[in-house]
Amino acid sequence: MDTQGIDWQNLGFSYIKTDLRYVSHWKDGAWDGGTLTEDNKVHISEGSTALHYGQQCFEGLKAYRGQDGSINLFRPDQNAARMRRSCARLLMPALPTETFIEACRQVVLANERFIPPYGSGGALYLRPYIIGVGDNIGVRSAPEFMFSVFCIPVGSYFKGGLTPANFIISGYDRAAPNGTGAAKVGGNYAASLLPNHEAKERDFADCIYLDPATHTKIEEVGAANFFAISRDGTRFITPKSPSILESITKYSLLEIARDRLGLEVEEGDVFIDQLNQYSEAGACGTAAVITPIGGIQNGETFHVFHSETEVGPVTRALYDELVGIQYSTRPAPEGWVVKVQ
Ligand SMILES: Cc1ncc(COP(=O)(O)O)c(C=O)c1O
Numbered sequence: 001m002d003t004q005g006i007d008w009q010n011l012g013f014s015y016i017k018t019d020l021r022y023v024s025h026w027k028d029g030a031w032d033g034g035t036l037t038e039d040n041k042v043h044i045s046e047g048s049t050a051l052h053y054g055q056q057c058f059e060g061l062k063a064y065r066g067q068d069g070s071i072n073l074f075r076p077d078q079n080a081a082r083m084r085r086s087c088a089r090l091l092m093p094a095l096p097t098e099t100f101i102e103a104c105r106q107v108v109l110a111n112e113r114f115i116p117p118y119g120s121g122g123a124l125y126l127r128p129y130i131i132g133v134g135d136n137i138g139v140r141s142a143p144e145f146m147f148s149v150f151c152i153p154v155g156s157y158f159k160g161g162l163t164p165a166n167f168i169i170s171g172y173d174r175a176a177p178n179g180t181g182a183a184k185v186g187g188n189y190a191a192s193l194l195p196n197h198e199a200k201e202r203d204f205a206d207c208i209y210l211d212p213a214t215h216t217k218i219e220e221v222g223a224a225n226f227f228a229i230s231r232d233g234t235r236f237i238t239p240k241s242p243s244i245l246e247s248i249t250k251y252s253l254l255e256i257a258r259d260r261l262g263l264e265v266e267e268g269d270v271f272i273d274q275l276n277q278y279s280e281a282g283a284c285g286t287a288a289v290i291t292p293i294g295g296i297q298n299g300e301t302f303h304v305f306h307s308e309t310e311v312g313p314v315t316r317a318l319y320d321e322l323v324g325i326q327y328s329t330r331p332a333p334e335g336w337v338v339k340v341q
Contacts, residue, residue: 001016001017001018003113003114006114006153008116008117008120008122008153009120009121009155010155011116011120011122011153011154011155012154012155012156013125013154013155013156013157013287014152014154015152016152016153017040018111018114018150018151018152018153019038019110019111019113019114020036020037020038020107020110020111021036021037021039021040021107021148021149021150021151022034022035022036022037022103022104022106022107022147022148022149022150023035023036023037023146023147023148024099024103024146024147024148025144025145025146025147026093026144026145026146026147027134027143027144029093031093031095031099031147034099034102034103034147036106036107036110040150042131042146042148044131044133044146045133045134045135045136047134047135047136047137048131048132048133048134048136048142049132049133049136049140049141049142050131050132050133050142050186053132053139054185054186054187054190055090055091055092055131055132055141055142056090056129056130056131056132056185056186057083057086057087057090057092057129057130057183057184057185057186058083058127058128058129058130058184058185058186059079059080059082059083059126059127059128059129059184060079060125060126060127060184060286060287061073061074061075061076061079061104061125061126061128061248061286062074062123062124062125062126062154062286062326063104063108063115063123063124063126063151063340064123064124064326064327064328065115065116065117065118065123065327066118066327066328066329067118067119067327067328067329068328069118070328070339070341071108071109071112071115071339071340071341072326072328072337072338072339072340073101073104073105073108073126073337073338073340074248074286074325074326074336074337074338075248075252075335075336075338076100076101076104076338077097077101077335077338078248078251079100079128079248080095080096080097080100080101081097082184082246082248083095083100083128083130083184084097085182085183086183086184086185087130089180089182089183089185090180090183090185091141092130092132092141092142092145093145095130095147099147100128101338103128103147103149104126104128104149104340105340107126107149107150107151108124108126108151108340109340109341111124111151112341114151114152114153115153116153116154116155118327120155121155121156121161122153122154122155123153123154123326124151124152124153124154125151125152125153125154125286125287126149126150126151127149127150127151127152128147128148128149129147129148129149130145130146130147131145131146132144132145133145133146154287156289157223157285157287157288157289157291158205158206158283158288158291161289162290162291162292162311162316162319163292163309163311164291164292164293164294164295164306164307164308164309164310164311165204165205165206165283165291165292165293165294166203166204166205166293166294166295166296166297166308167199167204167205167206167207167208167221167283167293167295167296167297168199168202168204168207168208168296168297168298169207169208169209169210169272169296169297169298169299170195170198170199170207170208170209170210171195172191172194172195172207172209173191173209173210173212174188174191174192174195174209174212174219174220174222174243175188175191175209175212175243175244176212176243177211177212177213177242177243178242178243179212179243181212181219181241181242181243181244181245182242182243182244182245182246183245184245188245192222192223195207195209195222196222199222202297204297205291206221206222206223206224206283207221207222208220208221208222208226208296209221209222210272211239211241211243212243216271216272216273217239217241217269217270217271217272218239218270218271218272219239219241219243219244220239220244220245220247221283221285221288223285223287223288224247224249224283224284224285224287224288224291225238225239225244225245225247225249225250225283225284225285226238226239226270226281226282226283226284226293227250227253227281227282227284228270228275228277228278228280228281228282228305229263229278229279229280229281229312229314229315230277230278230279231276231277231278231279232279233279233313233314234263234264235263235264235265235266236253236254236257236258236261236263236264236265236266236314236318237265237266237267237268237270237278238250238253238254238265238266238267238270239267239268239269239270240267240268240269247284247285248286249284249285249286249288249289249290249322250284250285252322252325252336253284253290253318253322254267255333256318256321256322256325257318259333260321261314261317261318261321263314272298275296275303275305276303278305279305279306279312279314280292280305280306280312280313280314280315281293281296281305282315282318289319289322289323290315290318290319290322292305292306292311292312292315293305294306294307294308294309295308325337
């Protein structure tokens, strides 16, 4: 594919085939050395557990072109660690952190021409995944596994970047109280397709899920975590629950809020009937970056936070710090930015 035709300023979040992806196989208790391939098709047994029993997990992280021309990954060790937790939950073999990061590094370098230029607001999104493959039919762990990483250039996930979006509380649960909500596994996302579709039909950016046990507290957004700022502007609060996906962006913001903005930070309960305690709210994630939440529809009630059209001051300050670190224009905490080149 020719990169001449890419409109770097207006990238959305859509698949395009890039040059090379990484692939490695696990068999008889060990991963092989891994290789790069041009082939974007996966040829697997019809009995693969990934196809029938959802034995698969994935990750999402980005490579950023810095102002100084450098290419950097943001906290890839955290993605590697989360992928190991996902693998453990689904009885899949763990992948060493070094292999994970090296695979990402190779894919970024092999597809350097697809990295959006500094200033375009885009980044190279990396999608690592592990799937259970090999001949099988019973409900059991697969005899073989495949690990792969591919990449695509992306812009903003929710339309409009740092302009607020509206969300709706879903009547569906994303995950069960002791289920797989904390793992980044396809089954959670399959279950989210219908709620997401229904939210979009009603013109909302996505839905927000409540805790599956009591349906009284905010859990997370379909593809991002949730945070809010207290009415007096001094506290950053984000839901704590065993059934949400632990967002690397969220934990980064928590540290930024505490160490750079001087806010108190808290992981706790955000009750859906007490939203007037908060002046601002946002959805955060690798793809979403920070999307300010304008308002939340809950049944017949529509609650507006700061504004439906303007980003709030604390959300903007958090965004500027986070994005500054990612694009190397602000100093990064130790170990957060991993140079690819
Ligand atoms: C369900 C869900 N929650 C939260 C996140 C945000 O996580 P992270 O900040 O690690 O990208 C994502 C995206 O990866 C997600 O899919």
